[in-house]
Amino acid sequence: MTEHKDVIIVGAGPAGVGMASLLRRIGVENMLVIDRYEVGASFVRWPQETRFITPSFYSNPFGQIDLNAVNPASSPALSAGVEHLDGTAYAKYLQEVLRDSGAEALTSTHIVEVSLTQKGSFRLFSSSGQKWVTPVLIWATGEYQFPDKNVFEGAEHCLHYSRVNSWRDFKQDDYVIIGGYESAVDAAINLLEQGCRVKLLTRSAPWANNHIADPSISLSPWTRQRLQQVMDNRYFEIYEDADVTSVLKTSSPDGGYRIHTANGRAWCSHQRPILGTGFLCGGGARQLAPFFDWNAAGFPLLTPEDASTRFPGLYLVGPQVRHEQHIYCFIYKFRERFAVVAKAVAQQLNLPLRDDDLKLLTEDICCQDDRCHC
Ligand SMILES: Cc1cc2nc3c(=O)[nH]c(=O)nc-3n(C[C@H](O)[C@H](O)[C@H](O)COP(=O)(O)OP(=O)(O)OC[C@H]3O[C@@H](n4cnc5c(N)ncnc54)[C@H](O)[C@@H]3O)c2cc1C
Structure with missing residues (x-):
């Protein structure tokens, strides 16, 4: 049996969960979030002593959402009661956000193959033989589970x-x-x-x-x-x-x-x-290598809507997103792209958007200049 979904998100880390939460908010109903392990799996696998580098603070009501939140309504600081969360606490926060969003999620489900249907939709296969078809595939598979093992000989x-x-x-x-x-x-x-x-x-x-x-x-x-x-x-x-x-x-x-x-x-x-030399360039997007064009630096080329330049229904969210000199490798950076993807998905699915749905998330990359002029 092949199940049809309007949207499938592969990966339930901050990128996948944040994206799911926003798509639910704009009215996407028939959506599925899939992860090969559990929600927040990469964080569960951090060394026990590792703490967030970016601090968490509940400043949401004043228009500055918690630096590590994946949507404007939540705050890891409130969820965990600490400023520098460990991986387990952050995974718990992600589980709460996903549960509150009402999105359907399937864990322990590894997507091992993606192909195209004749109509240009995506057909996904799991390692246990399940199949889905969707016109909108959001790839949110991160970097952490893809270490670069070939940095030098030996x-x-x-x-x-x-x-x-x-x-x-x-x-x-x-x-x-x-x-x-x-x-x-x-x-x-x-x-x-x-x-x-x-x-x-x-x-x-x-x-x-x-x-x-x-x-x-x-x-x-x-x-x-x-x-x-x-x-x-x-x-x-x-x-x-x-x-x-x-x-x-x-x-x-x-x-x-x-x-x-x-x-x-x-x-x-x-x-x-x-x-401590980092992760595979392009991270989990390498699993779908033929579906993207790649630049000389080893990152997938994306449209201004963060879709694959080869297949417009395939979106990339998370730390592998690059636009010109902008590197979106922190949560507070890549969450700014959720609204861009959500707008494109809403257009594709003919969903009406209210201005309020996309508040607090910036679309304009010109506003995201990291260079400090002070
Ligand atoms: C030690 C360390 C400290 C960090 N500290 C900070 C910090 O303080 N602040 C900050 O903003 N960022 C920090 N980062 C970076 C941040 O953790 C990442 O940018 C973030 O986790 C990326 O989120 P993601 O959802 O894209 O990926 P992930 O959290 O890795 O989620 C990807 C998910 O995809 C699933 N998956 C992968 N392939 C498949 C498949 N084929 N089928 C099904 N599921 C699949 C995985 O199981 C995983 O759950 C840190 C990173 C590290 C390594």
């Missing part, structure tokens, strides 16, 4: 940040961390808190970029502040200008790894080096 020997359950599971020893941004610095701070010795190998020192306002390309104030507190820790060594080119497993009887950099330096580590 990267497969390393442990990626996204595979860590808890830093408390690490024994007191020496660790090498590769990377210099949010996840690498978070790993370093957590391991130092466990009493470990840490060497951080980084190409540059993003914490030195005080003048860059955009947290997508420099270190956030929260991480910078935490880093300051461990800078003098005698167990902490930072090696800047360390462009790692390979990690080799040594053949010595007690195991170990050798880490090489482009400028000829090398380090040894008994423990698997930890990768």
Whole structure:
């Protein structure tokens, strides 16, 4: 049996849940949200100690919605009662938002194939043989579950940040961390808190970029502040200008790894080096690679409505959305695109829109200049 839906959203993270909530608000009834795990699955899989970098605060009634909210009516700060939520608390918040929206959701359902019908709709297949057809497919599969494992030769020997359950599971020893941004610095701070010795190998020192306002390309104030507190820790060594080119497993009887950099330096580590080098460029959109045109930087090309330039009924929401110099990798950034997609979907489905439906969400990317002029 193939079920027909007006809209299908694949992925129930903040992008999928926020989009579902807005589409319900504008009157989309026959819609389904699908996730291969649970709602907020990526957050459930964060290391237990990881906290939100962006603070949450209930300022919604004054027109400034909580930075981490996915719709104007909700607030993670109110939901969890804390400013920097952990992954479990944020997943719970997403579950509340989805439940309140009344959207139909199907979890533990992995979409493994998408094809086109003769009429240009999308046919979706799950790993357990379910089938759906929809004219509007919203792809919201994120990045976190798609780590980049090919950053250099031998990267497969390393442990990626996204595979860590808890830093408390690490024994007191020496660790090498590769990377210099949010996840690498978070790993370093957590391991130092466990009493470990840490060497951080980084190409540059993003914490030195005080003048860059955009947290997508420099270190956030929260991480910078935490880093300051461990800078003098005698167990902490930072090696800047360390462009790692390979990690080799040594053949010595007690195991170990050798880490090489482009400028000829090398380090040894008994423990698997930890990768804080980010995620696959294009993230979960790579699952639908033939459905998008891709730019030279490895991101899907999108219309001004955030649809695929190849298939207008396929929309992308979440951190892989890029327009010119704008990087939408934080929730407060990519939620600004929900209204753009909702308007296009409403047009496609012939739904009337009230101005009120799209308030607090900006369409005009010119207003989203990250460069600080102060
Ligand atoms: C350590 C860390 C800290 C962060 N801190 C912040 C922060 O403080 N503030 C902030 O704004 N952002 C932060 N981010 C970034 C933010 O988490 C992401 O931008 C956000 O999670 C992206 O949301 P999403 O819904 O696109 O993806 P996800 O939350 O990853 O959701 C995607 C969903 O799609 C599902 N899925 C994938 N493929 C399929 C498939 N084929 N079939 C069915 N389901 C599928 C997955 O199970 C998943 O639930 C942080 C990221 C990391 C890694």
